[in-house]
Amino acid sequence: MYCNKSLKKYLDDLAAKLAAPGGGSAAALAGCLGASLLSMVLNFTIGKARYARYAKELKTTLKKSEELRMKFLDLVDLDIAAYRSKNIKKALGIPLEVVRLCFDGMKLCPGLVKKGNVNLISDVGVAAVFFEAGFCAAGFNVEINLKCLGNKELSRKLRKELAKKEKLIKNLRLKVEGKVNEIIGR
Numbered sequence: 039m040y041c042n043k044s045l046k047k048y049l050d051d052l053a054a055k056l057a058a059p060g061g062g063s064a065a066a067l068a069g070c071l072g073a074s075l076l077s078m079v080l081n082f083t084i085g086k087a088r089y090a091r092y093a094k095e096l097k098t099t100l101k102k103s104e105e106l107r108m109k110f111l112d113l114v115d116l117d118i119a120a121y122r123s124k125n126i127k128k129a130l131g132i133p134l135e136v137v138r139l140c141f142d143g144m145k146l147c148p149g150l151v152k153k154g155n156v157n158l159i160s161d162v163g164v165a166a167v168f169f170e171a172g173f174c175a176a177g178f179n180v181e182i183n184l185k186c187l188g189n190k191e192l193s194r195k196l197r198k199e200l201a202k203k204e205k206l207i208k209n210l211r212l213k214v215e216g217k218v219n220e221i222i223g224r
Contacts, residue, residue: 039115048114062117062133065175069140070110072168075161076103076146083155092153099146106143110136110172126187133179134196140173141203144210151217163218170211177204 040048040059048067052059080100083089089096113136120128147166154162177200184193 039118041111041115058118058121059114060117060121061175062121062129062136062179063114065133065140065172065179066110066113066117066136068168068172068175069136069143070107070114072140072143072165072172073103073107073110075165075168076143076150077107079150079154079158079161079165082158083150083153086155089153089155095149096153099149103143103146106139109139113139126183130180130183130187133176133183136176137173137180137200137203140169140176141207144169144173144207144214147214148210148217151214151221156221159218159221163215166211166214170207173204173207 040051040063048059052064077100080096080103084093084096084100113132117132117136120132123129144166147162147169150162151159180196180200184196187193
């Protein structure tokens with residue numbers, strides 16, 4: 039649908055009077071932007087003598103950020119397909135996966151604040167903001183789909199998971215933001 043089209047086409051359709059793409063797809067795109075920024079930071083860090091002692095860990099983190107990036111990119115289109123399917127379980131599953139992946143992406147940020155290329159430290163901060171934004175945005179879609187699903191037990195379980203992760207993701211973003219601001223002297 040959109041993964042192989044221009045960003046302009048996606049944004050034009052997002053702005054148009056169309057049911058999809060919408061907020062769920064945009065949430066996945068926010069996560070994708072966060073993962074892409076982490077990959078950029080890692081690509082500018084790996085191979086530099088100053089960070090050689092972290093090379094193995096950084097390569098592992100790059101592998102994870104690239105896996106996240108590809109999953110988020112797929113979810114941009116999968117969210118649209120799920121919405122169009124009118125299948126509420128599919129429509130719930132996609133934003134739930136976005137929430138979980140944004141949480142996973144955020145967990146990569148604190149390590150890069152310490153071990154990533156200091157010249158790109160602000161990009162780690164921006165990635166953290168995108169992960170939190172994607173998490174919150176996808177959370178709205180989880181909530182609306184839970185309401186439509188009408189399964190009280192599943193709703194209770196997922197809301198508990200989201201509340202716990204929301205608290206953690208906000209704390210991680212604040213921690214990353216504080217360190218980034220400290221490093222850039224703000």
